[in-house]
Amino acid sequence: MVAADAPPKPPPPSTADPDDDDDYQEYIPVNKRRSMEAQKILQRKGRPASAGDADADAANQPPAPAEAKPSPLVKASQLKRDLPEVSPTEQLVQQEEKMVEHLSDRKTLMSVRELAKGIIYTDPIPTGWKPPLAIRRMPALHTDAIRRQCRRRS
DSSP states (O other), rough: OSSSSSOOOOOOOOOOOEEEEETTOOOOOHHHHHHHHHHHHHHHHHEEEEOHHHHHHHHSSOOOOOOOOOOHHHHHHHHHOOOOOOOHHHHHHHHHHHHHHHHHHGGGSHHHHHHHHHHOOSSSOOOOOOOOHHHHOHHHHHHHHHHHHEEEEE
């Protein structure tokens, strides 16, 4: 093995000198890069900005907050506060209106066939039920008094 027969190896390229490399780009800090990009964008929009103005504006102005939207909880509490006070008599009227609306729902208890043919029941359906013996033997005046009491409560 003769070492003289092999061609000499070329020396490795030197990377120590950045001036020799044509593709070398100097490192620019992130803050400077961002300010330069902001300036480019402003120049595209037609607003010339100096380098000092962009840095000063960014440092002095806090980030613009988005339009503060109230949360649904805040909205609900505001709506409750804005509602007018309802007097007890108005509450009774509203309850009666709801009851009348629900009474009209009784038509839905009829079958489709009965509604289509227009069948209306005038007589109650006969059942085998009778009131208890003690109630049947009560005088009519006493049963009428009980009925009046029950009507007042409802």
